[in-house]
Amino acid sequence: MFSLEDSMQIVEMRVHSIAIADPPLRSSYGLHAPYALRTILELISEDGVTGISETHGGDAIAQGFEAMRSKIVGSSAYRLAGSLISLIEGEPQGTNLERSQTFYVPGENPLDASRRLYSAVEIASLDLIGRSLGQPVCDLLGGRVRDAVPFSAYLFYKHSGGGGEGADARADEYGEALTPHGLVAQARQMIAKYGFRDIKFKAGVLDPEIEIETVRQLRGAFGPSVPVRMDPNCAWSVDTSICVGKTLAQELNQGGYLEDPTATMEGMGTVRRKLLDEGIDVPLASNVAVTSFADLAEAVRTDGVQIVLSDPHYWGGLRQTQHLGKLCRSFGLGLSMHSNTHLGVSLMAMTHAAAATPHLSYACDTHYPWQSGEDEVVVGGRIPFVDGCVCISEKPGLGVELDRDQLARGRERYARCCYRKRDDEAEMRKHIDPAWRRILPRW
Amino acid sequence: MFSLEDSMQIVEMRVHSIAIADPPLRSSYGLHAPYALRTILELISEDGVTGISETHGGDAIAQGFEAMRSKIVGSSAYRLAGSLISLIEGEPQGTNLERSQTFYVPGENPLDASRRLYSAVEIASLDLIGRSLGQPVCDLLGGRVRDAVPFSAYLFYKHSGGGGEGADARADEYGEALTPHGLVAQARQMIAKYGFRDIKFKAGVLDPEIEIETVRQLRGAFGPSVPVRMDPNCAWSVDTSICVGKTLAQELNQGGYLEDPTATMEGMGTVRRKLLDEGIDVPLASNVAVTSFADLAEAVRTDGVQIVLSDPHYWGGLRQTQHLGKLCRSFGLGLSMHSNTHLGVSLMAMTHAAAATPHLSYACDTHYPWQSGEDEVVVGGRIPFVDGCVCISEKPGLGVELDRDQLARGRERYARCCYRKRDDEAEMRKHIDPAWRRILPRW
Numbered sequence: 001m002f003s004l005e006d007s008m009q010i011v012e013m014r015v016h017s018i019a020i021a022d023p024p025l026r027s028s029y030g031l032h033a034p035y036a037l038r039t040i041l042e043l044i045s046e047d048g049v050t051g052i053s054e055t056h057g058g059d060a061i062a063q064g065f066e067a068m069r070s071k072i073v074g075s076s077a078y079r080l081a082g083s084l085i086s087l088i089e090g091e092p093q094g095t096n097l098e099r100s101q102t103f104y105v106p107g108e109n110p111l112d113a114s115r116r117l118y119s120a121v122e123i124a125s126l127d128l129i130g131r132s133l134g135q136p137v138c139d140l141l142g143g144r145v146r147d148a149v150p151f152s153a154y155l156f157y158k159h160s161g162g163g164g165e166g167a168d169a170r171a172d173e174y175g176e177a178l179t180p181h182g183l184v185a186q187a188r189q190m191i192a193k194y195g196f197r198d199i200k201f202k203a204g205v206l207d208p209e210i211e212i213e214t215v216r217q218l219r220g221a222f223g224p225s226v227p228v229r230m231d232p233n234c235a236w237s238v239d240t241s242i243c244v245g246k247t248l249a250q251e252l253n254q255g256g257y258l259e260d261p262t263a264t265m266e267g268m269g270t271v272r273r274k275l276l277d278e279g280i281d282v283p284l285a286s287n288v289a290v291t292s293f294a295d296l297a298e299a300v301r302t303d304g305v306q307i308v309l310s311d312p313h314y315w316g317g318l319r320q321t322q323h324l325g326k327l328c329r330s331f332g333l334g335l336s337m338h339s340n341t342h343l344g345v346s347l348m349a350m351t352h353a354a355a356a357t358p359h360l361s362y363a364c365d366t367h368y369p370w371q372s373g374e375d376e377v378v379v380g381g382r383i384p385f386v387d388g389c390v391c392i393s394e395k396p397g398l399g400v401e402l403d404r405d406q407l408a409r410g411r412e413r414y415a416r417c418c419y420r421k422r423d424d425e426a427e428m429r430k431h432i433d434p435a436w437r438r439i440l441p442r443w
Numbered sequence: 444m445f446s447l448e449d450s451m452q453i454v455e456m457r458v459h460s461i462a463i464a465d466p467p468l469r470s471s472y473g474l475h476a477p478y479a480l481r482t483i484l485e486l487i488s489e490d491g492v493t494g495i496s497e498t499h500g501g502d503a504i505a506q507g508f509e510a511m512r513s514k515i516v517g518s519s520a521y522r523l524a525g526s527l528i529s530l531i532e533g534e535p536q537g538t539n540l541e542r543s544q545t546f547y548v549p550g551e552n553p554l555d556a557s558r559r560l561y562s563a564v565e566i567a568s569l570d571l572i573g574r575s576l577g578q579p580v581c582d583l584l585g586g587r588v589r590d591a592v593p594f595s596a597y598l599f600y601k602h603s604g605g606g607g608e609g610a611d612a613r614a615d616e617y618g619e620a621l622t623p624h625g626l627v628a629q630a631r632q633m634i635a636k637y638g639f640r641d642i643k644f645k646a647g648v649l650d651p652e653i654e655i656e657t658v659r660q661l662r663g664a665f666g667p668s669v670p671v672r673m674d675p676n677c678a679w680s681v682d683t684s685i686c687v688g689k690t691l692a693q694e695l696n697q698g699g700y701l702e703d704p705t706a707t708m709e710g711m712g713t714v715r716r717k718l719l720d721e722g723i724d725v726p727l728a729s730n731v732a733v734t735s736f737a738d739l740a741e742a743v744r745t746d747g748v749q750i751v752l753s754d755p756h757y758w759g760g761l762r763q764t765q766h767l768g769k770l771c772r773s774f775g776l777g778l779s780m781h782s783n784t785h786l787g788v789s790l791m792a793m794t795h796a797a798a799a800t801p802h803l804s805y806a807c808d809t810h811y812p813w814q815s816g817e818d819e820v821v822v823g824g825r826i827p828f829v830d831g832c833v834c835i836s837e838k839p840g841l842g843v844e845l846d847r848d849q850l851a852r853g854r855e856r857y858a859r860c861c862y863r864k865r866d867d868e869a870e871m872r873k874h875i876d877p878a879w880r881r882i883l884p885r886w
Contacts, residue, residue, distance in 0.1 A: 076582070076586075078578055078582040078583070078586055079582055079586035079587065080586060081585035081586050082581075082582070082585050082586025082587050082588050082799065083586060085585075085588050085801050089772070089801045089802070122585075133576070135521055138525075139519070139521040139522055139525070140521070140583075141762075142524035142525050142528075142565075142762055143519075143521055143522035143523060143524050143525025143526060144522065144525050145525050145528050293769060293772065293773040294773070296773050296774070297743075297773060297774050297775065300740075300743070300774075319584075319585050319765070320769070322762070322766065323765065323766050323769035323770070324769075326736060326763070326766035326767075326770065327766070327769065327770045327773060329532070329736070330736040330737070330739050330740060330770060331739070331740050331743075332740065356525065358528050358532045359532070
């Protein structure tokens with residue numbers, strides 16, 4: 001029977017642009033740079049409690065937060081998500097193709113910029129409220145529906161190197177992996193360390209024949225109890241997508257899926273229809289054709305997507321992830337979770353989102369195994385995984401605090417490195433092939 | 444930086460079955476009884492804070508709460524909605540027709556019983572948390588997106604009488620209204636008192652010709668700036684529905700709608716398609732064909748419903764109302780809110796739900812004008828309306844507290860009266876026509 005109203009007023013906002021080492025991972029977008037960019041947002045309340053969140057990096061999003069400063073400072077943490085709602089409830093601009101990630105690496109699409117900003121503010125507000133009340137974030141959202149959130153082993157074709165540059169280079173924990181055999185070895189190593197029970201395989205990099213063989217060897221190595229999801233990020237034509245779907249009809253079912261084999265909702269719908277015509281029910285997932293609520297009606301109408309990849313960083317935060325879950329359940333769509341290169345603050349936001357979203361029907365993706373303790377910014381270092389899961393504890397908020405020294409190192413790395421936005425195509429040209437261009441479809 | 448964990452543990456649950464006077468209102472279901480039944484739920488935390496909610500009445504729901512007692516007492520208010528989620532996330536049983544309200548008055552459909560129980564528990568938990576923290580409920584849900592929630596003038600054909608029986612009879616504030624002229628007079632009186640800017644007209648009672656004339660006279664009296672929604676609760680055939688839609692094409696547009704003209708989603712879809720074929724775009728709303736998330740895919744597929752009526756009492760509480768709003772927005776559906784006979788606790792839960800649901804695109808329904816201060820159970824008596832709106836204040840929780848004397852009177856009325864469930868058909872036979880049966884379609 002006391003009022004926390006005043007104590008929840010936000011009196012300060014801090015935006016930290018950081019860089020973290022990232023290994024040379026490949027995807028259809030190109031190559032990961034030696035440093036990935038992240039942003040840590042801090043909201044500080046009148047009584048000195050700090051709420052944090054983590055999102056995409058670079059100068060643009062940092063400027064975006066600065067532009068919102070006057071709307072954030074002075075507000076109540078309880079009302080911030082409501083007062084900023086126009087950032088995510090306005091009619092989305094552009095066509096589905098423009099909104100989609102088809103032509104943008106995640107975090108660089110101007111049409112979802114306001115949703116990304118909103119997400120980070122909502123999550124930091126929830127962390128602030130949770131820390132003030134001694135409540136975990138998921139319990140501010142109706143209460144956990146699961147205590148342990150499963151993640152998948154995110155496999156990449158990879159060049160040698162552990163990320164970072166010069167004296168700041170990281171050890172290459174996993175080594176080069178540019179063959180089916182190399183991917184299986186990577187999977188064994190990652191699963192042995194983290195206990196993952198699902199495999200996410202980033203395809204769209206090598207010839208489809210090699211990638212098909214990779215999936216087969218993964219299945220051979222782990223058996224059908226470890227579902228495989230394959231994600232070529234639109235690298236294939238409709239015909240190639242159908243061909244791969246037919247060839248891997250067994251391997252990509254039984255809890256797995258084929259994610260964004262080809263570009264556009266129409267393309268996805270055609271792939272789905274033609275596979276079904278041949279009696280093949282490989283579910284199609286998407287984080288490219290479907291990246292916002294505005295895409296869902298078309299996804300349902302065309303049946304181009306059977307599984308939606310949520311992501312609290314993109315879709316508007318934790319409550320919007322819950323909305324998405326209910327929507328997917330209502331329309332018979334599965335729900336998984338997308339990941340980008342991230343640290344422990346994002347990992348815990350994803351974990352709390354999953355813990356508070358009943359319908360989450362697939363293990364979440366995470367890039368976390370690709371980062372190291374040298375770059376982690378949370379107190380105590382790396383978040384532990386148990387049997388492939390991150391556990392929700394009784395700790396308040398997101399359950400993590402910032403390690404100020406590590407944060408300062410991340411800022412220094414940002415100041416020192418040459419990157420201000422993500423451009424995997426440029427990295428590909430710089431390190432691998434000066435003539436490389438992203439071509440859709442490539443095969 | 445303190446923990447409220449223990450103080451949010453629920454140590455007691457109280458269930459109050461009450462009866463309140465209700466005037467003899469008519470609908471296609473029959474006649475309102477002299478008493479409507481409601482239930483007040485109290486959840487009391489370890490440190491003595493009480494959270495409340497109000498829902499449907501009668502013995503069945505009270506027994507339902509008792510059956511849940513062991514799952515509620517001992518739980519944290521923060522985790523209750525999550526721990527009980529299986530009550531609302533299980534696959535709905537039965538067909539759409541069985542799930543729907545076609546054959547049941549609201550509150551008496553066994554297939555939504557668990558959702559009704561869940562709703563009341565979620566709302567009382569939120570009130571408890573809000574009161575403990577000094578925060579309004581809508582601000583626990585992301586924060587208000589509006590401060591004033593508009594309601595509509597809910598007009599009924601009505602026999603003379605104000606409700607209640609014998610010495611407990613209420614004054615007949617509005618008098619008999621069984622003609623177009625009578626409905627217009629009722630509307631004038633209600634709008635003058637409350638300031639409503641929308642009209643909800645409960646039809647399906649008199650011959651469609653008379654009801655068409657009623658809408659025309661309402662339009663004549665108030666003009667196009669006061670939108671009219673018309674709800675015959677499935678009383679009409681597909682052909683009659685099309686005929687009324689064509690005849691009232693102007694009057695039921697411009698912010699109004701035609702709600703559940705006919706039974707079944709197929710029927711609704713046919714009405715919609717045939718009206719569109721003739722160039723008539725009267726939107727169809729529903730609280731009968733669509734009463735759960737499980738109905739929405741079919742509603743979208745058939746285009747049988749353009750506006751969904753939410754109701755925090757039926758759909759699973761306030762967070763589920765927010766989910767529904769986002770879903771409706773994503774699929775281009777409008778969102779309104781359904782009402783049953785209720786007191787101030789329900790009114791405030793509806794108001795907070797609406798305040799925290801950005802997409803609410805229509806004024807909410809409310810039966811509140813049909814009740815009186817003699818039956819109100821909140822401290823201070825009747826909730827005020829300003830220009831047809833209920834305002835969200837800075838008061839914690841739902842913003843209302845129980846008047847213990849009035850609650851005791853409601854319980855005494857319940858003990859004394861002969862009603863233990865709602866049966867509008869039986870009341871119709873008892874008071875109006877011994878041979879009356881509900882026939883669908885009647886016209």
